[in-house]
Every structure is written in C-alpha cells, then in structure tokens.
Amino acid sequence: MRLIQFVLFLTIALFTLGIISFVGLYDYVKPQLPTVADLKSVRLQEPMRIYSAEGELMAEFGEKRRNPVLFENIPEQLINAFIAIEDTRYYEHQGIDPIGILRAIFVAASSGSTSQGASTITQQLARNITEIGNERSIERKIKEVFLAFDIEKNLNKQEILALYLNTIFMGQRSYGIGAAAYTYFGKSLNELTLAEMALLAGLPKAPSDYNPINSVARATDRRNIVLRRMLEENFITIDEYNQARNEPINAKYHQAKVAFSSPYITEAVRQEMYRRYGEDAYTGGFKVYTTITKKLQLAGEQALRNNILSYDMRHGYRGAVALIWDHQEGTPEENAITDYLKTVVPLADFIPAAVMDINKEENTATLLFSDGSRKILSHKGVKWARKYINERSQGPSPKRVSDVIHVGEQIWVRYYKDELWLTQEPEVNSALVSLDSNTGEVQALVGGFDFQQSKFNRATQALRQIGSNIKPFFYAAALDKGLSLATVFNDAPITSWNPSSLKSWSPKNSPNVYEGPMRLRQALGLSKNVVMVRVVRAIGVEAAADFLERFGFPEGNIDRTEAMSLGSPSFTPMQVARGYAVFANGGFLIEPYFITRVIDGEDKMVFEAKPKIACAECNIPSIYGESEKIAAIAYEEIEDMAQSEGNENILSNEEKEVEFISSENQSGGYAPRVISGEVAFLMRDALNSNVFGEPGWNGTGWRAGKVLAPRKDIGGKTGTTNSSKDAWFSGYGANIVTSVWVGFDDNRKTLGSGTAWPGDPDGISGGEAGAKTAQPAWNHYMKVALENIEEKNFPAPPGIISLSIDKYSGQLSNGGPTRKEYFIKGTEPSTYFVEELGTEIEDEASGQTQELF
Template sequence: MAKALKILFLLGLFGALCAAGITYGIYYSVKDKIPTVDELKDIELRIPLRIYTADNQLIGEFGDQRRTPINYAEIPLDLENAILSAEDTNFYHHPGVDVFGLGRAVVQLITTGQKQGGGSTITMQVARNYFLSFEQTFTRKFTEIFISLKMERELTKHEILELYVNKIYLGNRAYGFEAAAQVYYDKSLAELDLAQLAMIAGLPKAPSRYNPVANPSRALIRRNWILQRMLSLGMIDKEAYQTAVEAPITAKNHGVTPDIEAGYIAEMVRSELYSTFGDDLYSTGMTVYTTIDSGRQKAANTAVSNGVLNYDARHGYRGPIETRIDLVEASLEEQQDVLKNISGFEDWETALVIATDEKTASVRLSDGKQTTLVWDAIKWAKPYIDEDYQGKMPVTVGDVLVPGDIIRLRPDSELGWKLTQKPKVQTALISLNSKDGAIQALVGGFNYYENKFNRITQSKRQPGSNFKPFVYASALSRGYTAASIINDAPVVFNDSSLASAWRPTNDGGKFYGPTRLRQALYRSQNIVSVRLLDELGIRPTLDFLRRFGFDPDELPHNLSLSLGSANLSPLQIATGYAVFSNGGYQVQPYLINEIIDRNNETLFQANPVTVCVTCTALEKTTDDETQMGLFDTIGGIRSLPIAPQVLDPEVNYIIYDMMRDVIKYGTGRRALVLSRDDIAGKTGTTNDGRDAWFSGFNGDIVTSVWSGFDNSSPLGRGEWGGSVSLPPWIDYMRYALQGSESSFVPKPSSLVTVRIDPKTGERSLPGQADAIFEIFRKDNVPPERNLNLPMQNNILGNESQEEKQENNALENLF
C-alpha cells in the first residue's frame, strides 16, 4: 500500500513538474506579447475626431470607430448587471480566468470537435480586444490567459469593467456601450430603459447575429434571455422583468447624425488638420470647436437651397428620371426595388406616378405608401428648352406627368409634397464677422453629399462688377470724390496686353454721358470703371489692392481688371469686403477656434487679428503677415492681435455710403425688403451671365454669395447677380440681422457734407433747386461758386476738347 502511494506521489509530482514545465514553456514563448504594468495602465482608446460649432452643435465626426468613453461611475447599474448576467456572472469572484468555464469549453471541444464558447471571462475579452488578435489558436488563448491574470493583479475590477464597456465592438461602427446607445437609440446610456440596456448587452456575443436592426427576431430572443437571467440572479424584480420583456424593439440605425448640416465646413477642418496630424487625427480623440454659429449656418443652408431651387424652377422642368416602370409588367416589389436604388437627397422622396387626372396625380413613395400631388405642386413645371427658353405653362397634370414616370418630390409645408428635380446650378455663401474674420456660416454648394467641391475656397471665378468697389476705393484714396465726373461714352482701348482693340460696353448697351462716380457705382456702369482705371494707372491700382488681401500677381494687368475679370474665390471677395465693413482694417478669415485633446487639454486656441478702433498705436504688418492663410499654425498664435488699418477711414466711409445707394437706388434694390438703413453692397454679373454675385455688409457682418454653373455655362436670359445671388443673401441676412440694432460703419467727424450740382459735381449755386448733398474729405470739397463766374470744370474726370471730339465720333459710329 505504501509502495503504491509512493508511486502515485511520484507520478503526481512528475505530472506537476511536467505541467509546470509546459506552463513555463508556453509562458516563455508568449511572454513578449504580455504588456508591461505601464502599458496596462496607459491604455488609450481609439476616439474619432469630432467637430462642433461655436455653440456646441455637432458638425461632423471622422474615424473608423465611433466611441464615446465613459468612466465606471457613469455605467448604469442595470447595464452592469445585464453584462454580467450575459457574459460573466462570476466576474467579481474569479482571478481573471474562470477555471470551470474553461473546463466546460475544453470538454465541449473534445466531445464535439467544435468550439462551443463559454470559456472567456470579461477580463479575458478585455485582454483579447486591447492586446491581441482574434485568431483561433491555442497560443493566442494561453497569451490571453496570462494577460488576464496580470490585469487582475494590476487593475481593479471596476477598471477592467470600464475598459470592457468602452472597448467592445457592438456593430454598426459602435465601439463601447455609450456609442451603441447613440447608434441604436440616439440617446445616452443614462436615458435608456431596462429593455434597451438588455438589448445592447446582448450584442458582444455576436454583433451581427443579434443586431436589433438587422435581425430583430434573434435580438429579441437574446434580450429576453438576458432579462430572464437577471431575474433568476435577483438583479431585477418580477415587475421590472415583465415590463421589459413586453417592451417592443425601438432600435434604429442612427449612425453619426450631425446636429447641423455643414459638410463643407467639416471637410475644411479635417483637411487642414490632416496635413499636421496625419492618420492619428482619426483616433486620438481631438475635439475641434469652430467659429460657426449654428443658427446662421442653418439659415445659410436654407437660403442657398431655396435660391437654387427657385432658379431651377424658373428655367423649367427637365422631365422625369430616365428610368421608367411598366405598371403592368413590373410587380409591386420590383417597383419598390427600382425606387430604392435611385439616389436622392435627404428629406426628398423618389416616387412612381401610378395615376393622373386633370389636376392631381397619385404617386407611390419609396416606402410603398401612396400620396396625392395637388395641382399647385405641379403647375410650375414649364418644359425646359434651354437656359434662355421654356415651353408653355402646363394646363393639366397630363402636360407634365404620365403613369410610369419616376419623379422626385421635396417636402412642402403647405402642399405636403412638391414636384422637384436635381438642380444643375450651384450657389455658395460665406459670412464673416468683419471685426476678426471669424467664419460664421459657409455653404460650398447645393449639396455636399452630391458634390463635395467647395466653391467658397476651391473655385475661382470672375467677380464682375462685384470687384468695382475696390477700384473706386483706389480712386477716392488718390483725390477723386463721389462727385467726380467721368464721361460714360463709347471708347476704344488699344491695350498691348489684350488680343485686340477693346470696346467695353455697359449692360444693355446704354451710355449715360458725364456721370458722377456715386451714380456710376450704383448703376454699375462699366465704361466709367474702365476710364477710371485708365486714369489711375494699372500698376498703382494693383499695388493699392494689396490692402484688401489680393495678390497683384494673381490679378490681370490690364484694364479688364476694372470689370472684375480676375479669377477670385468667394472667400477672397468676402475678405476684401470685410475691410469696408469694419472701418478700413484688414482681418484674416479663420474657422478653427479651439482644439482640445482627449484629456480636455487645449492644443490650440485661435488668437485672430481683431479690429481695435480705440488702440492708440497700430503695428504695421509685413507682406508675409498680410498674406496669412485660412488657418493658423497648430500650436501657435498669430503674431499681431491688432488688425492693421489699411484704408483711410474717410475713404472707407464714403465707399460704404456709395454702396448703400446700390441698395437704395441701384442694382441691389431688392434688399430694401429688409428695411435696414445700415446695409450696403454690390451686385456682379460677368459676360453672358456665367457668374452672378452679391456681396453686402453692415458694420459687423459681411456676406458674399456666388451663383453659376460649374462648367461656366451662361445662367440664362434675364439672370443677374440681383436675381440669382441677391435673394439668398437677403434670406440669410434676414435671419442674421434679426433683432439687432443698426450697425453703421463709423463716420469720421472730419468728413464734410456740402450741396452740389448733380449734373456737374460742382458746388451748387445759392438757391439751386436741384442741388443734392454729397460727402467729401476736407481737402476735396469743391470750391464755392460765384454767380458772376462761368462754371468750372471738375478737373478730375472731365474730358479735354480732343476727347469730346473723339467720343462724339465714336457715338456716331456706334
């Protein structure tokens, strides 16, 4: 007996030694994969880049893993209990490895030849998710066990559970339970009820199989099993169980839902930061706060959308989508498949016309529901011929739609649905705080997801007459006045930089004769602008234009400059107009206000150059500083917090006052609907109406709008800056200015107002009935006139006798 016991002892000892040797051998082979203590305690989750407006509304998120980390204290008790009941009931009592669970898994593997599961604890799942791959090998499993044992020695149970809750994959790009709550329920964990918490607690086992959106029946079985486990373990009472198990499935795929549509802005930020951070940008948990005002951005979105759709409707209906459906041959299921496969815009619907009568049409939507289109939703659809011509107005629905047509509809507050079509024209809008350059709203085109080309920053188009105020400012700076006379008569220029003799004309071909500069600006007279630049000289004017942020090397070096032939972006134009708006100071547009890291530490804080009218000394800028880009260098600040004064305040105010007349009497008269006396602006339309602009401002805000086709096709007969771009500007500014006091550009006390003769620009005679008031710089006030002396010519701008003879000859010629 003793001998037998001795043999058994030796065999046991040998077995133990063998087991220890095998264990050490396995440990030695995998030890390099076991993380250090520091690595265990310094685990970083992959957190996406998030971009917000200035008032904390989400604009966009970039990263392959959607994650919102939480700490243990933020984990709802019902969620913790649901996780433990589903994944690891013994979590708080084992050392990281459940020996009995592993034993069961081994027996299942031996008896069935297949891995049945059940052996992994929560700690082991954390080890696998953070430090290992998901390959099905024994080596990986042993490594997982060793890491789990070490984690249990170095971390508390709460720390391990916190890692699990934040790391585990739960389907639909959601990593962690907080992200899953947002993806499936569009709520935070704290807002979910017991049934919803049990539903997402069932996802770790198989996120695709138990996905409540893709497989609701399986997900329901899994949820109710977890609830039953919670009841049997005493984690919930019978009443809570019954309420939860009877609850319907409410999960949907909410994905990443921005609070506000601003795709162009999000991409601008992402692109700029990627050049600095590379791929780390998408995983290091940076949060960016922009300068965007969410209310103004929404207003800009609506203004651009309405402007584009109104233009598109004016030019006629291009017909249904090319694909047609045979209502007899195609089954209902086939019809729905066709509709669902046609791309559309958010909130729009793709619909099938199934019947028509004289004034209504019955249509089936992509979800299978039927609705009726009333005549008011259809009657706009004159047949499109080209951008200049449309067919006759329809009389009946049959003139527009026939059964089998696939059409697009957009929601309408009064009509329910309205017939529409994908527009081809584009409009872009940018709005700045003129005091510091903060971009408050930006829309780069009609729909970012349809076309990601950002026309605010990436497109350079001719501004046309929108550029004229800069040339006029140059003239006022060199002694011209708003009353200076330029002869608006036909003229021929033989400019060596132009291909042939140039005969500029006014829109409509009309000539006004001797014209004051104020009139010429609000009438947008081309001849006056060209003659003015000819008198000023091209080189001095180009040098002057640096003050508005323009690079002379990028501008035409010929007289066409006066008519806005330069290729400039709306961002550049808005930046130039900001000088007029803020009293003559140069600011730089910027979009990123603050960047913080995952630990809420500030990585970058904007320090923009800002208008300071009370500062006694203004620092001068270097050429490099005046040409600063859209964004500052990450981690640094701008070297000049005080915006440099680049335009004499007297000149600036006179230009502002002249542009107020553009709205009172000129091409911007539609803006009178805003009933604001502080706004000023200028339209712009290029040759053949290929580009249409309106830029306008008051003393605080400047907004520029461009419209046109990306291929530079003409906008069509009767379309101008005042008809295409001014309406969106009005719609946006109506919101932006609502409730605000008038903000006039400051008027220097040194300016002088005198009465002048409106025909000659001279000082008016005493008692002259048609005299008008004009504003002058003190040194440019016209001298008083004596009734006994002949009228004096205004030297600046009046023609010589030879010029008059030449122009009279040209008038006869034309």
Template sequence: MPIRKEPKPKRFFKSLFKWLVFIFFTFLLSVSAACYFFLLELSKELPDIGQLEHVQYQTPLKIYSQDKLLIGQFGEKRRIPIAIDQVPRQQINAFLAAEDDRFYTHPGVDYKGLLRAANQLLTTGKKTQGGSTITMQVARNFLLSKEKTFLRKLKEILLSLQIEQRYSKDQILELYLNKIYMGQRAYGVAAAAQTYYGKSLNELKLYQQAMIAGLPKAPSVYNPIANKERALERRNYVLRRMLELGHINTSEYDQAINSPDDAAIQPTNIQFNAPFIAEMARQELVEKYGDDAYTLGLNVYTTVPSRLQAAADHALQSALHEYDERHGYRGLPHKKFKTGQSLATLKAIGDCRQAVVSAVSATQISATLSDDSSVSISWQNVPWKQSGFSKIRIGAANASFIQPNDIVWIRQLADQSWTLTQIPAAEGALAALNAQTGAILAISGGFDFYHSGYNRATQSKRQPGSGFKPFIYTAALEKGFTPASIINDAPIVIQDPSLENDWRPENYNRKYLGPTALRVALRQSINLVSIRLLQDIGMPYALETAMRFGFSREQLPSTLSLALGSGYAPPLRMAAAYAVFANGGFLIKPYLIERIEDHAGNEVFQAKPAEAVCRDCQETVVTVNKTAPRVISEQTHFLMNSLLRDVVQNGTATLAKQKLGRNDLAGKTGTTNEQRDAWFNGFAADIVASAWIGFDNLHPLGKGETGGKAALPMWIEFMKTALENTPETALTPPAGIVQAYINPRDGLLLNQNSSGGIWEYFIEGTQPTAYSAPKEPEFEFDEEWLQETLF
C-alpha cells in the same frame, strides 16, 4: 543465525523504483524550474498593466455649431464612455450571465472554464470554448494582440492575475463594458444601446439588455439587424442563464422571451444639418491632428450659429428656384413608378422631394411621399404658368403632361402648401462673415451637399465681374481721385499684342453717359469708367492694392480686363475682401473653429483672431486679442463705404433697400461676360456676405440674369434673418473728411444757394477749389422765325 538475503528480482525492482522516483522528482523539479524561469522571462515581456489607469478610448470626432448643436460626427468607432455606476444592475447581470457568471469570485482566471475548454480541444480537436473570463478579455483587448496562439493565451492568464491584484472588480468591469466590440461599428455597451435601439442604457427593457449582452461572443453572427434568427437564439440563451442564476424570475423571463426584438438601423443623431460646415471643420482637424482626429474624442465648436446657417441654406435654395422657374419646366417626360417599387426609393435633394402622382384634376395634383403620406398641389402654386410654357397646359382639366403614377418633384412653400418643382440646373453659394473678427457665420456651398459635395463657397474659381470694381476705385481714391472726379464714359479701343483682335469693351446696356462722376459710375456699374481708371492709376498699383485686400497674385491678371473682374475668387474670399469696407479698413482672416475640447472636456484650443478696431466703440470693446492689419486709411474706408451704400440707395441694388428697409446696406452687384456669373457682395452692421449663382460648366445664365436679378435676392433673403433685431449703423465721417457743395456734372464747387448741386465727401486736401461755370442758357429754337428768315 545466517542473514537472509532478499531474492535478486525483488532487490532489482526496489532499486529500480527508487531510481524512477528519483528521476520523476528530478524531472518534475526540472520542469518546474524551467516553467518558473520561463514564466519569469515571459513576465518581463508583458506590457505594463498600469496603462489601464490612463485609458483613452478611441471616440469619434464631433463637430458642433456655435450654439452647441451636433452637425457632424466622423470616425469608424462609435463609442460613448460610461462609468460603472451609470450601468443598470440588470444590464451587468445580463453580461455576467452571458460571459462570466463567476466574475466576482474567481481570481481573474476561471480554472474550471479553462479545463472545460482544454478537454473540448483534446476530445474533439476543435476550439469551441475559449474559457476566457471578463478579466482575460480586458487583458486581451487593452494590452495584447489579436493573434490566436497558446503563448498569447498564457500571457493573457498572467496579465489577468496581475490585473486582479491591482484593480477592483468594478474597475475591470467598467473597462470591459466600454471597450468590447458590439457590431455595427459600436464599441461599448452605451454605444450599442444607441446603435441598435436609439436609447440610453437606463431606457432599455430586459429583452433588449439580454440582446446587447449576447453580442460580444460573436457580434457579426449575433447581430440583430443582420441576422435576426441567430440573434434571438443568443438573446434567449442569455435570458435562460439569467433565470438559472436568479437574476430574474419566471414572470420576467416569460415576458422577455416572448417579446419580439425591435433592433433597427437608427437615424443619425445629427441635431442640425450643416454638411458643408462639418466637412470644412473635418478637413481642418485632419490637417492639425492627422488621422488621430478621428479617434481622440475631440469636441469641436464652430463659429456658425445654426439660425444663420439655416437662413443661408434657405436663401440659396430659394434663389436657385426663382432663377430656375424663370427658365421653364424641364421635367418632361416623367419617370414612372414601377409595380413593386418601394416608396422608400423616392429621393430627397435639397428642399425637393420626389412624390408619386395618384390623381390629377382641374384644380390640383394629388401625390404620395416616401413616408406614404399624401399631399395636394394646387395648380395655382405651379410656377411655370407665366413663363411662356403654357403649351404644357398647366391647369387644364386634361393636363396630360402629368399623369397618375408619374414621379414628380415637389417642395413645400413658406405657407406650408406644396408646389411642383425640379432640381435647379444652376448652382449657387453664399459665404457670410463677422466683419470685425472674421468668424464664419454661414457657408452654403451648393444646392445640396449630398447631391454635390463640391463647396463653391470656398473652392470655386469664378470671375467676380463688376464686384471687383470697388478695389479699383479704392486704388483710385488713394491716388488722388475723388467721388466727384469726372471720367469719360465713352467707347474705347484697346490694342493688346497678346490678342488676335483689338479689345473693344462695352457697358452692359451698350449706352454711354460721356463725362461721369466716379460716384455715379460705381452706382451704375459703368465698365468704361473702371477701365479708364485702371489705365490712369497703373497696373502695378492696382495689383498691389488688390493684394492688400487678401487676393493672391495668381488670382489677378495683368491686363486691363482686371477692371471688369476677369480674375477669380470664391465667395468666401470676396466676403473677406468686402469686410475691409465694412470694418473700418482692416484685413481680417476668416476662421471656422472657435474652440476644441478633448474627450474629457478640457479646452485644447481657443481661437484668438486678429480683430478690426471699431473706431466708434473702442472704449467698450476690451476683448480684442490682437489688432488686424490696417490696409486702407480711415478716410478711404469712409469714402468707399459711402460709395457702396449709394449702390443700394440709388444704383443697381435698390431692391435690397426696398425689401429690407434699411439705410446702412452697402455692396456691389457683379455680372460677368455673357452672364456666366451673377454676384452680390454686401454688408450691413458687422455682417458681410457674398452671394453667387452660376453653372458649374460655365454655361451662360441667360439674358438679363445680372447680379442684381439673380444673386441679390439670395443676399436679401439671408440678411432678413441675419439683421433681425440689429440696429442700423450710421456712417460717421472721421477726421480728415470734409464736405463740399458741388456741381455733379463737373465736380466743381457751387454756391450753396444754387440749385442742382449735391453735397459730396472728400479727403481733406482733395476737395475742389474752383467754382463751376454758370450754366449757359439753352437756345430756344423758333421754327416760325426760321421760316420767315429763310423765305
């Protein structure tokens, strides 16, 4: 039977089909192989997911007081890392409903979501759905860049599959909840709760949880502070999804969706206001760590107790107000509160607040504050009624200088009553140290940091005036002078080729005492004695002595005006120098940072200052890290301490003794030419402080505004708090100090039975050996005898 052949067309198509199948599978195999090798090579470029085991979140720098109150926070990113078991279950449900409802079932990639996103892109040409799971967002945020390319998306998918293989779902979710950006510089769910609602996570209500869960999709668009309407739409969508998924019931949904949102800008979480201290610490941390200081999550504990810092701020503000009130009212004319103006625009500077006058009577002023509260200011509290400014008719029934709708400055007094005030025109500074260690106890750099951030306590270059004289006296004692040495207080003319005219220095009161003991000269702050002392000891030795106290050479002029404090130094430098007189003769170095901890609470720094060795307490002090260098002898220290105590007991600073009632106070007033600077540098127990008042533009403070009048009250007010419950410290002579009964007029010995003498201290070997000549009897003038003789 003949073989039947297939028709040629049929054989052709069959053969073609086989070839097409072969080509298809060959192509498919080639594409698969290409994809495999492509993915294999791509996987080599992927970052190591092991990094996720050692994540260090970028958290801000936090500065604390010595008693652990937050005083400063620096860094762009607000973040509060939190463990997954600290996140309420309903908050997690809200995020899953909003971002990834199949998170606990998919392998890291939601293929349905990806297909939906791809279909959307193909049909509309727009990328409106990302198809990203929470795991993919973790991969992108921790391991990849922000570029929007298909290659990055592919890497994201591969990394997500790897992450799911290595980490649990809860570990992945914890990474996500701590990393995700939530708007308003907040990163992570815990920071968002604080930023928008001022609450911790477990305090949030359901509608607030839904609002926060809606943020990651587009934090700028759904920000409830910046865009309330869009934010509410997104919140309500999250609530509907939670209802559909069974996370909440209808009753819970109805209550939440009908709740108005109360997100708002939250007040700062600063616990204690000490901006000068916070800024000093910030600068030191940036010097140490660079810009990483803002993101490492460091917790920095300073040496400053909040109690003493508050006392310093109050003392400075009070002293400036006292000075300002002595020089009259500058508040005229007053600004008017405009129609439609918000009370919130009223300012607060230092302890002063603006208020709007609502009524004026013969007994008081009524005013409204920025929080809409009302206060009354009695005319009895207005400080200018005795200042020569009666022309403004303070207290008069027709007090036309203040009218309703005027904006005035007021402040609250210690008895909680209010007074009319003004922003002081002068400025001030106070720096306080532990004299034994150098630990900074308080820094007030001006009336208000936010009004002027210039830190006058650390940055200013002001003449110390008579406050520099103790360093000249120290050099003199080392050169053999004694507290009883007699120096002539008389006018002097100094020829200086560098000056156009001869220099004729004067005492402040332009009076001269003639031969004067050093103790009296320092007690009364006599200029001419200091100048003659400097002439006697020589400029090189005076400069060397001052530099032993921590002054730099550039701060010290090489002219005789150095004796009157014509160099420059900020209050912190003066406090450190005076600490030598307080601590037994050791140069301590001021320091601010006591301890630094990393984000996990591990100590990374502990201060170990070089400390003074306390002669009277060496047996009980066992924590000294290292000893500070001794810069003056025990004997010289004792004499200078005695002399500086005498300034408070009998000299230019007796107000301190009157107000504080202690016998261990010591220090020196300082006043410069034309009263441009007023100082008091002093100490008691282990606390040394320097107070300064002056104008930033070097304008004179005014007649009579000396250190004892303008600056000393600031020091006293601070020390009231600083010395509370601190026992007095006796001044015990060390070995090598002897006493002698002397005639204060000539510094020579007197018989102990003689009247008019004083007991004086001397370094052994320098006490006088000769006795004072008996006092010549005074000639009594007999007018009657004279008349008889002449006539």
C-alpha cells in the same frame, strides 16, 4: 513504499519543471505584451464630434462609435447580465478560470476541436485593447493568460469591468455599452429596460448575428438565454424573467443626435482637423466647437436653396427624372413601385413620387410615395413648368397637368407654402459666405445646393470670375491716390487698339447706355464699365493690381491687364467676402475662421482661436503707409484728363514696396490695417449709394433697400461677368458682410434669361445678372441675419470733411442742383461750378445769329 516515493518524486519534479517552464515562457512572452501602465492609460477611441456655437451637435466623424461611461453610472443589472452570460465566476478568479479551462480542454479532447471557449472577461479585455489577435491558437491563449494575470494584479475588478464594457465591440460600428444603447434603442444606459440590457449583454458573442437590426429572431433567442442565466444566478426573479422575456424588441438604427446638419461647413471642419491631427482626428474623441449658429446657417441654406429653385423655375421644366414603367403595358405591383422609390437618393427637401393617374376632368395627378401614401398634385403646383428650350427660351405656360407630367414617371415634388408643387433637381449652383467683419468669424457657409448632389464646396474652392464685384476695390485705389467720389469721368464708349494682338478692345456698359460725364459715386452706383476702365487707366494697371493684393486676393489670380477692371480675375466667395469686410470694418484685413476651440478626449483644451480683430476707433495706421496723393494737381487738370480718350496716367504707377506685416506682430491683437479709415468710410458710403441711389437714379442694388427697410446701414455691389456666366452680390449690414455667387459648374454655360413664375416673391424675370440672380439670396439671408441687431452708425473719421457740391460737375455748389459729399481732407474741390451762358453773334452778311458756345 518505493512506489510512493517514486510518485512523490515525480510529482515534485513535474511541478518544479512546470514552474520553471511557466517562468521561462513568461520571460519569453512578456516583451511581446503591453505593460499594465499602458493599459491604465489606454485611450478609448472616440469619434470626432462637431458642435455649433450654441453647443448643438452638427456632425460626427469616425469609424468607431463610442460613448465612454464611468463605472458608477452603469446600471447594476446591466453588469449582472454580462457576468451571467460571459463570466459567472468573475469576482472569484484572478484573471483566468481553471474550471472553465478544464471544461474547454475536455470538450477539445472529446470532440477534436477548440470550439468551446474559456475566456474570462479579463482575458477578453486583454484581447480587445491589445494586438494579441482573435485567432484560435495556443500562443494567443498563452498571451491572454499572462496579460490577464497582470491586469488582475494591477487593476481592481471595477476598473477591469469599466474598461471592458467601454471597449467591447457591439456591432453597427458601436464600441462599448454607451454607444450600443443609443445605436439600438436611442437611449442612455439608465433608460434601458431589463430586456434591453439582456439583449446588449448577448451581443459580444457574435455582434453581426445577434443584433436586432440584422435579425430580430436571433436577437430574441440570444436575449432569452441571457435572461435565463441571470435567473439561474439569482440576479433576477422569476417574475422579472417572465416580464422581460415577453417584452417585444423595439430596436432600430439610431444615428448620432444631430441638432442640424450642415455638411459643407462640417466637411470643411473635418478637413482642417485632419490637416492638424491626421488619423487621430477620427479616434481622439475631439470635440470641435465652431463659429456657426443654427439660426444663421439654416437661414443661409434656405436663402440659397430658394434662390436656386427660383432661378430654375424661371427657366422651365426639363422633364421627369425617369420612366418607371410604360403605362401602355400595364401598371406594376404597388410594392415594386414603392421599393423603387426607396432606392432614390434623397435630395434637399424633395420627395420622390410616381405618377399613378391623371384626372383630366379635375386637372390633377395622383402621386404615390415610398411609404405607400398617395397625394394629389394640382394644376397650381405645375403651372410654373414651362418647357425648357434653352437657357434663354421657355415654352408657354402649361394649361393642364397632363401637359407636364405623365403616368409612370418618377418626379420630384416639394411643399411650397403648405402645398404640393412639382420641382426638379437644379443644374445651376451657388455659394454663400457670411462673416463677422470685425473678427473674421464665419457665421454661415453654404457650398452648394445640396451636399448629396455635389460635395464640391464652392464657397471655399470655386474660383470664379468676379465681374463688377471687383469695382469697389479699384474705386478704393482711386480714393487712396487722391481722387474723390466727386471726381468726374466720362461715361462714353472706348476703343483701344492692341498692337501686339492686332485686335481692338471695346468694353461696353451693361445695359449698353452711355450718359456722358458723371461723378465716381454715381458711376459706381450704376456700375458703369467704361468709367471703371478710365479709373484704372488713371491710377495705372500695375498700381491697381497691386492694390487688389491688399484685400487678401492672391497675386497669381490677378491678371494685370485692363480687362481686370471689369472683373476678369477669379476668386472664391470666401476671398470676396473677406475683401468686402475691409470696407465694413474700417480698413482691416481680418482672417476668416470657423473653429473656436478644440477639446480632446480627456477634456483638455488643445486649441483656442484668438482672432486678430478690427478696431475702427483705434488710431492704427495702414501697414502700407501714406500713399502718394494727387491733391496738388489742379482739379481742372484731373477733370480734363479723366474725360479724355487717351491712356495717360495721371498718377505714378510706382508703388512703394511695403513688406506685409503679419497680424501676429500687431500690438493689442489687431488685424493689419490695409487701407486708411478715410478710404474705408468713403467706400462704405459709396456702397450705400449703390443700394439707395440719389434723386434721379437708383443703384443696381436697390432691391436690398426694399427688403431690408427701414435699415439704412447697408451697402453692397452687384457683379455680372461677360455673357452672364457668373452673378454676384456682396455687401455689408452693421458688422455682417456676406457674398453670394450663382453660376453653372460648367463655366461655359451662361445664366441666360427667364420668365417670372407664378408666386415668385421677388418677381424676377428677364436677363440674369447679379441684381436678379444672386442678390435675392443675399437680401433674404441678411434680413434674418440683421434681426435684433441695432442699426449701426458709421461716424466719419477725423480726416473726412463734408461739402455741398454740384451734382453734375462735382465742383463746389453755386446754387444749382446740389448734394452733400464727403472728402478726404486735401482732395476736396477748390472751385465753384459756374454755368456757362451762351453768346450769340450776328453774321453781318446774312444778318442771322448763331450760338457761339
């Protein structure tokens, strides 16, 4: 009896001691554990997804791929598969499984190791969503147990399962069953077969070992174990088991369903999101909707690429990418060649190929591709490939394929008009930016030929000399000061002496042709450099530089010298497009943007763009007030001074200091007006002349009129810098403004001159310049962008009048060659053109006559 009492007492004592120890241990560990409230509100890390304006996926950023699913959307057999292999007694225990723990203790005691696990699904969840860790230790297990108790106490079994199945790591950067189903099978959960569900359920034990991408054999074995456990637990029948066990595994890595990839714009979005949200941008499940539409973005990319390739083909072939083998030493195994081709980094729509054979009789080459297929490259596909000598020189047109390529070489080919053509990685690069001129909405943005080739975004980051693309801004300054498009300046050579540098400056026209006095409209259309210099002298260098800032150009990029008039400042294509938008929208400085809204992981709107818009029809004054006018100066005096060689300023150089008013303060949500509607109208009309010209002369942008015919609501300006290092075309059509730049990243290199290649749809050859080098991309993009957009009528503002003038003098017409011209009221000519008649005088001594005038 005493022995029984002792044992009973000891049992009670040990039990009490155990409870006290348990409570004490719980009090010690509890501060280190997250609260269940935290678990209920745990935010599942989801990648950032970027969408087009139509809602199509463009990119995904983030280390963890996760597609959270609701419990009611999880197939029952998928749940059964996890329970069968991970936690058979899941619905019976309260967070820990004593039987499993005893089994693990027995194994540890008998083997001396802790290789046998006993974690329930609840314990695994505790470990997955907290920082308890994965090391095998008593402390970690104790924490798991206590947290598992809390989880079971505060969450029901369905909530626990849903959280577990959405957080468990499944390999290949996939977290949760939703992401894993797509990663391995490209399916949603309700599309999975029983065998595929079993495979997924087998992954958590060792995702790197059991996933079918790493090893089909190990994945098959593990899947079959899961199926057997499901059969043992009566979750499936023997027929279902046999059918699923015999099902072959057809798994491969599936990336996110990207509708179209435009990495330059999506990278710009990523950077902006990181600036706003930091590292949370990659884990917060943000859905970022952009202004980009698939049609216009792809049109911009295609126009830019085709234009670059056309330039590259004009300048000749620089040779093969590499020599894979020396054909004189024998041909390697075909597998070795295809393995090499598979390692080549993809570029644009190019295809890497190996030259296997040259058939001299048929004048063709046999090419091998990475998939083992062979195709024929004909002479037509290499006919363009004159030998590259330098930027200005190319060799003769090749007569035979063997003149260009050789056996053993790795080359690039592409399909052009459904035929295989030789191609090469271009060295020149380009950028294209297209905006809605009324809102600032970015409609297309292309930062280079290919993101894999270079991640540098030339559209937003490349500061390049603007060349003649700058001229419209200075002409606008002249109009703002009271000159008109009929004002005559002398197109004649200029030489200026700089006493500080002891050097002379002699700006030249391009081409080097001078035509004497001409109206500003014609001078802009023909891009006369010396007239531009005279205009800047007329309004003053400082006033012209200040005026540039109105268009959003940074002050630090503007060099306040006369060279500025010919485009020495450097701006990005985005800045240039924004500046040209001022002309297109009636005088307003819009703010470019490419994110319309951001939705967080809880489907809450956390950002919505509210752009300040342009409203040409609204009576909104310029934020700079009324500029100083020169209308009071006699027209004859303006003409005399404009044609002179001197450096006089016919206008005051002093600008009234005006504080820039933020668009935030504009009533009605309007962008700030930086030039008057009258000046904007005149410049838009002048840029239209740059495309369509007048009887007797064509503007430098005449090709746009050919490509976009019959539209007439277009205008633009070419731009070429010294030595043709940079080529531009910027302009508008309806409410779309677009700027294109072409040049070498190494700005020491010139664009040179090239030879037209067979089949070039634009037929470009000769010296490279804005009209030839950049404008074709603008033309072909705008042709797509303006499809189904009604031609826009730009009505004249109330302050504009129309008069007939003499085409040569700019004075009122008196019956000679005339044209209609627009004027801001008060700047129109007041005198009529009078043709001076010659007067003969007779020399009394000789009796000969001569002309007096």
